[in-house]
Every structure is written in C-alpha cells, then in structure tokens.
Amino acid sequence: MEGNLLMKRHTHAACTSIMVGKKASIDGSNYIARNEDNFVANWPKKFYVQKAVQNRHETYVSPYNKLTVELPETGYRYTTSPDANQDEGYYEEDGINEKNVGMSATESVTANEKVLAYDPLIKNGVAEDSMTTLVLPYIDSARKGVQYLGNLIAKYGSTESNGVEFFDKDDIWYMEIATGHHWVAIRIPDDSYAVAANQIGIEKIDFSDPENYMWSEGIQEFVEKNNLNPDFDGWNFRHIFGTDTKKDRHYNTPRVWYGQKMLNPSIEQNPESSNLPFLRKPEKKIAIEDIQAILASHYNETKFDPLGSGSEEDKKRYRAICLSRTMNSHILQMRDTDTGNQAVEWKGLGMPCFSAYVPFFTNANAIDESYSFVPETMNLDSAYWLYTALEFVVESHYQEFVEPNLDYQKELAQWARQKIAEVDKESQKLSGTALTDYLTDQNKIIAKHFNEATRAHLADLVTQGTELSKLTFKMDPNL
Structure with a gap:
C-alpha cells in the first residue's frame, strides 16, 4: 500500500510557481501563478465555480489517502480546477473565493533525510489532493490561509512536502511544508518576485518579525534538539530542511535560473547554482505577459531549448518549465481596486507554450x-x-x-x-x-x-x- 501511495502522490509532483508583488508589477496587481504538471501527458482538468454552502453537516474523506475531516457548516463560493477523473483525489489546485482570497496548491518540494528522520511525513495527513478543498472556502485573507492550513497540519500532519501560495489585495504569502508537522511561511515583499521549482526555496527566517514570517509551533526547538542547523550563524530554512543534489541542479534550479534570467537579464548566474536567491527585485515592472512568457517557456533562445538548435546533449540537459505534461497553467491576479471585479483568473489548459491564457472574472x-x-x-x-x-x-x-x-x-x-x-x-x-x-x-x-x-x-x-x-x-x- 505504501508503494502505491507514493506512486499516486508523485503523479502531481512537478510544478513551477511564480509570485509577483504589487509594487513589482506594472499595474499594481498582486499575482500568484503556477504550472500544474503531471507525470503523464494526458490528465484532463476541469474549471468551474463551486457554490457557497450553508448549514452543511458533512465529513470529507480523501479518495487518495483516506484523510477524514469534519467540514465547517458554511463555506465561501470559489473557483476550482479539479481533476476530471477524481478516483485518486479531487486535486482542486487553485482558485479565488468570494472574499477575494486566492490559493494555489501545491508546489511539490523535497525535504532532506535528516529532518524527516525526526519528523516523518504522515500517511493519512493533509496532501495536495485535499488542500484547496479544506482551506480556500474558509479563509478571508492570505495570512489566515497560512494559519488555517498550519492548524490542519498541526492536527492531522502532512503527507507530503509542499509549497503553497496565498494572496489577497494586500499580501502574498508563500508557505513551505517540509516534514510531517513543520513549516515556515514568508510574506513576499511588495517590490519583489519569487520563482519556485520543486525545491525548498525559502531562506533566512527572522523569528522576531511575525508580520513577515510565520512558522510551525516548536520548529526552533525541533531544529536545536536534533542538531539540524548546518550553519555557524543564522537560521536558513533551505539549508536546514532542503536538499542540494544532482537532481536539483538538473531538474529544479535551472527553471529558477531561467525565470530570473527573464526578469533580471543583466545578472549572470549559473543554472546549476545551489545559491540562487529566493527573492529578487525585477529590473523592470512585470506585466501579465511576462508571467505568461515564463510559464510558457522552455529555455527559449538558449542552447538548452528542447525545440531549439543546440546539441542533443544540451537540449536534454535540463527540465523545462513548460512541458507536454503541463495540464493546467494558471495566473491569479488581484488588482488594487474595490470595484467587485478586481479578481481575475487567467487559465491556460494544456501546454501554455502553444495555448492562450483566457481571463475569467471570479466574482461570478x-x-x-x-x-x-x-x-x-x-x-x-x-x-x-x-x-x-x-x-x-x-x-x-x-x-x-x-x-x-x-x-x-x-x-x-x-x-x-x-x-x-x-x-x-x-x-x-x-x-x-x-x-x-x-x-x-x-x-x-x-x-x-x-x-x-x-x-x-x-x-x-x-x-x-x-x-x-x-x-x-x-x-x-x-x-
């Protein structure tokens, strides 16, 4: 059973995420975005509006790992992008609710064996298939999204290591769940952007600044008790909980490198560097078209483009952002207005390299x-x-x-x-x-x-x- 569980879990474990703060964007919008990738080329997705509920008495049971949660009696309306075939789980993935709070879940990541030895993942805990279903209908701010999911992790544990994006008109929060019970979250600065690609990316955590950082209860004590911090100074989540392997340097870091190359072209970096920064300030204001171009990219205009003219070795060297198994590319936009139509969900089904991004208003x-x-x-x-x-x-x-x-x-x-x-x-x-x-x-x-x-x-x-x-x-x- 455990082997089958792992096989299922990894079918949705290959995404690329982008977050852009409102002062880094050209129109003052906050953006969170992600390519949802699978390990098969054909995995159909739906996209629709889930109605609000009241006076409900229902228990949620995950088709994937049998996580069982008593649902709240009321829930907000929200847009959702579930799998068409839900035998393995709902995998609602992304959406914006009627309170103009958005969520994208998940960016699959990997924690190292040292931290997992002391806090293993939980077989029947919260996993990607359940996250959006259990959180998005019940939150009215991005910060409360982190808190709500954090409370679920504390109660049920986590089945996987995942990154989760939340946003509203004021804030963007990125949460990384590493082990069965431990996580951190960072508020993306308004003047910055971040690219995440299947690797723990959050770096230094300032525990004296709860306005811009959140974390699981007892995480500092957990790290100290088990001698997990490899640094002489500071507390770097990536260093303590993350990985730094050959796979990372060919599967993960090149995607971060290319996203940063597009938004900071004057900065020279190595695509296999283990020290690419999580946060950057862009060289110019970022438009929706820039985010679309990154999500649709495959190392365009470099020797690593699988569709380009480089050597066969170079064309196969790195995993691209846009793949044949990208089934749902989404860009969630929250504009800085209070007009009732400020939330727009841009949907690109299939490979965004060749598809169009279609804008939909979520107050619908x-x-x-x-x-x-x-x-x-x-x-x-x-x-x-x-x-x-x-x-x-x-x-x-x-x-x-x-x-x-x-x-x-x-x-x-x-x-x-x-x-x-x-x-x-x-x-x-x-x-x-x-x-x-x-x-x-x-x-x-x-x-x-x-x-x-x-x-x-x-x-x-x-x-x-x-x-x-x-x-x-x-x-x-x-x-």
Whole structure:
C-alpha cells in the first residue's frame, strides 16, 4: 500500500510557481501563478465555480489517502480546477473565493533525510489532493490561509512536502511544508518576485518579525534538539530542511535560473547554482505577459531549448518549465481596486507554450460549460481537449507552425486586455448581484471568443499541414 501511495502522490509532483508583488508589477496587481504538471501527458482538468454552502453537516474523506475531516457548516463560493477523473483525489489546485482570497496548491518540494528522520511525513495527513478543498472556502485573507492550513497540519500532519501560495489585495504569502508537522511561511515583499521549482526555496527566517514570517509551533526547538542547523550563524530554512543534489541542479534550479534570467537579464548566474536567491527585485515592472512568457517557456533562445538548435546533449540537459505534461497553467491576479471585479483568473489548459491564457472574472456564478465538459476522449466542444489538440498539432510541425501560433497568442492577448478594459468600464455602473450576473455573462462571452479563435487557428494549421507530409512524390516531367 505504501508503494502505491507514493506512486499516486508523485503523479502531481512537478510544478513551477511564480509570485509577483504589487509594487513589482506594472499595474499594481498582486499575482500568484503556477504550472500544474503531471507525470503523464494526458490528465484532463476541469474549471468551474463551486457554490457557497450553508448549514452543511458533512465529513470529507480523501479518495487518495483516506484523510477524514469534519467540514465547517458554511463555506465561501470559489473557483476550482479539479481533476476530471477524481478516483485518486479531487486535486482542486487553485482558485479565488468570494472574499477575494486566492490559493494555489501545491508546489511539490523535497525535504532532506535528516529532518524527516525526526519528523516523518504522515500517511493519512493533509496532501495536495485535499488542500484547496479544506482551506480556500474558509479563509478571508492570505495570512489566515497560512494559519488555517498550519492548524490542519498541526492536527492531522502532512503527507507530503509542499509549497503553497496565498494572496489577497494586500499580501502574498508563500508557505513551505517540509516534514510531517513543520513549516515556515514568508510574506513576499511588495517590490519583489519569487520563482519556485520543486525545491525548498525559502531562506533566512527572522523569528522576531511575525508580520513577515510565520512558522510551525516548536520548529526552533525541533531544529536545536536534533542538531539540524548546518550553519555557524543564522537560521536558513533551505539549508536546514532542503536538499542540494544532482537532481536539483538538473531538474529544479535551472527553471529558477531561467525565470530570473527573464526578469533580471543583466545578472549572470549559473543554472546549476545551489545559491540562487529566493527573492529578487525585477529590473523592470512585470506585466501579465511576462508571467505568461515564463510559464510558457522552455529555455527559449538558449542552447538548452528542447525545440531549439543546440546539441542533443544540451537540449536534454535540463527540465523545462513548460512541458507536454503541463495540464493546467494558471495566473491569479488581484488588482488594487474595490470595484467587485478586481479578481481575475487567467487559465491556460494544456501546454501554455502553444495555448492562450483566457481571463475569467471570479466574482461570478459560472465560468463556461466548455470548461466543465471533459469527456474521456477528444471532443473539441471541451476546452481542455481543444487546447490539447492545438498543442499536439503545433509541436508536430514546430518550425512551420511556431510563428502563426505566436501570432494567434498575441492577437488573443491583445483582445483580452481590450475586453477587460471594456468590462471594467461597465462594472463601475453595477454592484451586488447585478455585477456578479454581468461578470458571469462576460465569462461566457470571453470563453466563446477564445474557443472560436482557437478552433479557427487549429483548422488553419491542419489545412497547412496537409502540404507537409513526407509521403509525397514530385514527378519529373521529362520521364
């Protein structure tokens, strides 16, 4: 049973996260974002709005590890991105609730054997499959998200080592759970960004500054009692709880290196360095397009690009950010307003290298039927399958299709900005239920536009592709 449990757990263990503070962004928004990756190329996802609940008497039982939790009687409405097949668990992954608090869970990480020896992971504890379900409907600030999840870990323990993102209009918090009961969290400074890639990243913890750091009860005593701090001075969570292995230097750190290279191009760093900083201040203000470009990247314009012209050895050297097994890329945006439409969830199903990011307003009762309709086999009425078909066609003739595909993404990115501006203007006239109903209708209009544009793009590529077959023969007219 233990072996099967580990196999299941690792099917959702390969993500890349980005957090951007409001003073580091070009529009004053807070952003949290992540590529949800699997270890299989086809793992369908849904996206819809989970309704608020009241007077509920229900016990949650995880399909994955049988964690059993009595649920609160009331819960907020929230957007959710669960697995289409929930035999292994819900894996709701990300969303924003009606209190404009967002969560993305999880960034799988690994703790070292020294700390796990004294506080092992708990088989029936809180795991990725349950986190969003058990936390997001019940929190009204990012800080309370950390506290709420921390209380669950204290009571039930953690099954995995994970990083979790929380945000609201004021704050971004990143929480790293390392062992069965111990974790820390850091408030991302407003003028900074962070990239996380399957490795414990949080560095120094200032225990005299609870406004910007949080931690599990007894963590200092745990480290001191078991002689776990390798440093002569200071208290560095990465050094104490993290790993520094050959796998890290080929699977994890290069992704952090590339994300920082895109936002701080003048800083020279080694992609295999074990000392890349967790926090950085960008060289220019970060736009939504910059975050999209990082999540859609595969070491573009370097010799390490698997689709580039480098040597076969270099092209296979590092694990890229965007992969064939990326099934749900999301960017959660909280704009610095109180208009009721400030929360936007940008959804990129399938490989974001070739797909479009679709903006949805989360103060809504629904997204669109095409995002909750996910049959087992391909059907282009399903958003998941539509974007999956597109990625397959583009990659199959990458050199011929990359430019028209980039044009398609650019045109839709421009349309999205124009549409959001249009909705913002109209939203100023509305409030309450009328605003929620309006944004619900706009979500469906947005989905329809992107779906139609994607079908048209796919049809164009398939039509062009008929001329690219190698099964052709040109007759010599002199024969």
